[in-house]
Amino acid sequence: MGKVRISNIIKDFEEEIKKQEKIIKGELQHSYNENNKLHTENEKLRREIEKLRKEKNRYKRMSKKNSCNSSIPPSKDEYRKVANSRTKTGLKKGGQKGHTVHRISLKDTADKIIYRIVRQAPVGAEAILNAENELLYYRTQEIDARLKTEITETRYITAVQGQVLPEKEMRRYRISSVSYHDDFKAMILYLNSKGTIPLNRLCTMINEMSMGKINLSASVIVKWEEVLQQKSINYQNEILKELRKERILHVDETGWKINGTRAWLHVIVSEQRAFFIVTEKRKDTEKGPLGILNDYEGCLIHDHYKAYYDLKSCDHGECNAHILRYLKEGAELDKNEACAKMMELIQNMIHEKKELVRHRIMKMDEKQISSYEERYMEILNDELEKYASEHPKKVAAKYVPGYIKLMKRMVEYKEEHLRFIKDFTVPSDNNIAERQMRPTKAKKKISGQSLSLETANYFAAIHTVVQTCSLQKKNTLEEIKAILQS
Numbered sequence: 381m382g383k384v385r386i387s388n389i390i391k392d393f394e395e396e397i398k399k400q401e402k403i404i405k406g407e408l409q410h411s412y413n414e415n416n417k418l419h420t421e422n423e424k425l426r427r428e429i430e431k432l433r434k435e436k437n438r439y440k441r442m443s444k445k446n447s448c449n450s451s452i453p454p455s456k457d458e459y460r461k462v463a464n465s466r467t468k469t470g471l472k473k474g475g476q477k478g479h480t481v482h483r484i485s486l487k488d489t490a491d492k493i494i495y496r497i498v499r500q501a502p503v504g505a506e507a508i509l510n511a512e513n514e515l516l517y518y519r520t521q522e523i524d525a526r527l528k529t530e531i532t533e534t535r536y537i538t539a540v541q542g543q544v545l546p547e548k549e550m551r552r553y554r555i556s557s558v559s560y561h562d563d564f565k566a567m568i569l570y571l572n573s574k575g576t577i578p579l580n581r582l583c584t585m586i587n588e589m590s591m592g593k594i595n596l597s598a599s600v601i602v603k604w605e606e607v608l609q610q611k612s613i614n615y616q617n618e619i620l621k622e623l624r625k626e627r628i629l630h631v632d633e634t635g636w637k638i639n640g641t642r643a644w645l646h647v648i649v650s651e652q653r654a655f656f657i658v659t660e661k662r663k664d665t666e667k668g669p670l671g672i673l674n675d676y677e678g679c680l681i682h683d684h685y686k687a688y689y690d691l692k693s694c695d696h697g698e699c700n701a702h703i704l705r706y707l708k709e710g711a712e713l714d715k716n717e718a719c720a721k722m723m724e725l726i727q728n729m730i731h732e733k734k735e736l737v738r739h740r741i742m743k744m745d746e747k748q749i750s751s752y753e754e755r756y757m758e759i760l761n762d763e764l765e766k767y768a769s770e771h772p773k774k775v776a777a778k779y780v781p782g783y784i785k786l787m788k789r790m791v792e793y794k795e796e797h798l799r800f801i802k803d804f805t806v807p808s809d810n811n812i813a814e815r816q817m818r819p820t821k822a823k824k825k826i827s828g829q830s831l832s833l834e835t836a837n838y839f840a841a842i843h844t845v846v847q848t849c850s851l852q853k854k855n856t857l858e859e860i861k862a863i864l865q866s
């Protein structure tokens with residue numbers, strides 16, 4: 381009896397143990413599942429936090445970019461108070477003793493002369509002496525300029541024996557019996573293009589300056605732009621002919637709105653000539669620079685728009701001014717030492733070239749070139765290898781630092797970036813083309829852009845004339861007059 385009871389107790393105890401084991405296993409499995417769930421959620425949150433951290437850093441970098449360390453134009457820079465770096469001299473403001481005084485010089489001839497009998501001439505009046513060094517008189521001049529409206533009326537008296545008018549004159553007044561002289565048209569086009577005065581404002585100004593005698597409309601000026609564009613075709617073709625002969629050419633492009641749709645304004649420029657054209661597509665292989673320069677055999681300087689590398693017959697040079705800005709971004713925002721080293725290296729190259737040219741030495745020593753090339757590749761390869769070892773897994777393109785992308789590009793296009801130290805006719809930057817584009821950006825901001833591709837190319841034609849005259853130190857107004865009268 382006692383043995384049976386003990387056996388039952390043991391059996392019950394074993395059953396209870398099994399029951400508890402089952403409960404514990406269930407709880408352990410539940411805890412394991414919960415732990416896995418929490419681990420998954422934690423991993424998901426970790427990835428989201430990492431993504432947000434990268435996004436925060438990306439936007440933080442963007443907020444620190446400006447025209448000095450990126451491709452952002454100066455017009456987009458936020459206001460910042462620049463510290464005055466000038467050393468105080470203790471001198472008073474204004475002209476200093478011993479400095480050359482710049483005065484307006486008297487003209488040799490005057491349109492109007494007034495004689496006055498006075499006791500004493502004004503202070504500063506110039507004394508005029510005769511051959512015997514005797515005083516004749518004192519003189520001063522007052523310069524004035526004003527818009528003078530001159531209306532020339534032609535009265536035609538018909539007669540059988542009268543003069544037969546040329547066809548051009550016969551058709552000149554077919555729409556209106558009033559026309560404008562070519563000199564006046566040239567002045568208006570000059571003010572609109574070089575002065576960047578909007579059409580409606582220009583019409584108002586001319587009306588007020590002529591005391592209401594001249595009432596222009598914007599559409600009339602646009603028509604004159606069309607006439608100038610058509611009459612300047614030979615002028616433009618001659619510019620293109622001469623540009624193709626140049627050893628060095630610069631190209632650049634900027635966005636241009638045509639009735640709200642993006643188009644592209646291109647410039648091809650040398651030290652003496654500039655040609656502008658607007659195309660609907662950036663990579664226009666017919667009317668754009670890619671078509672115009674398809675057989676060019678010189679050296680083309682650009683800002684790494686890869687489509688230009690489709691021009692196989694010419695050499696290429698990269699703009700290192702952009703490279704220096706991007707390297708400055710890496711040095712300042714990423715605190716990257718390799719960027720700072722590369723900046724210093726490129727600046728040393730540019731400085732040494734300038735010093736050699738200043739001493740009329742037009743070639744760098746081959747050993748020095750090799751030394752620069754070795755140092756160039758050493759800095760780039762070391763940094764790229766370091767980044768690859770720190771990031772064995774593939775990183776999304778948008779999270780790859782800009783300086784790493786830049787360094788890969790600098791390795792691939794080493795010859796184009798360093799061509800300026802091997803050939804002294806090749807500049808280190810593309811600043812000439814960028815300077816030619818600046819007035820067009822003022823036009824975009826002040827006067828709007830274009831309603832059609834045709835009117836956009838009217839502007840491009842006028843700007844070709846204006847900027848070429850500026851490069852050649854010619855009188856732009858006289859050149860426009862000559863084209864209109866051709």
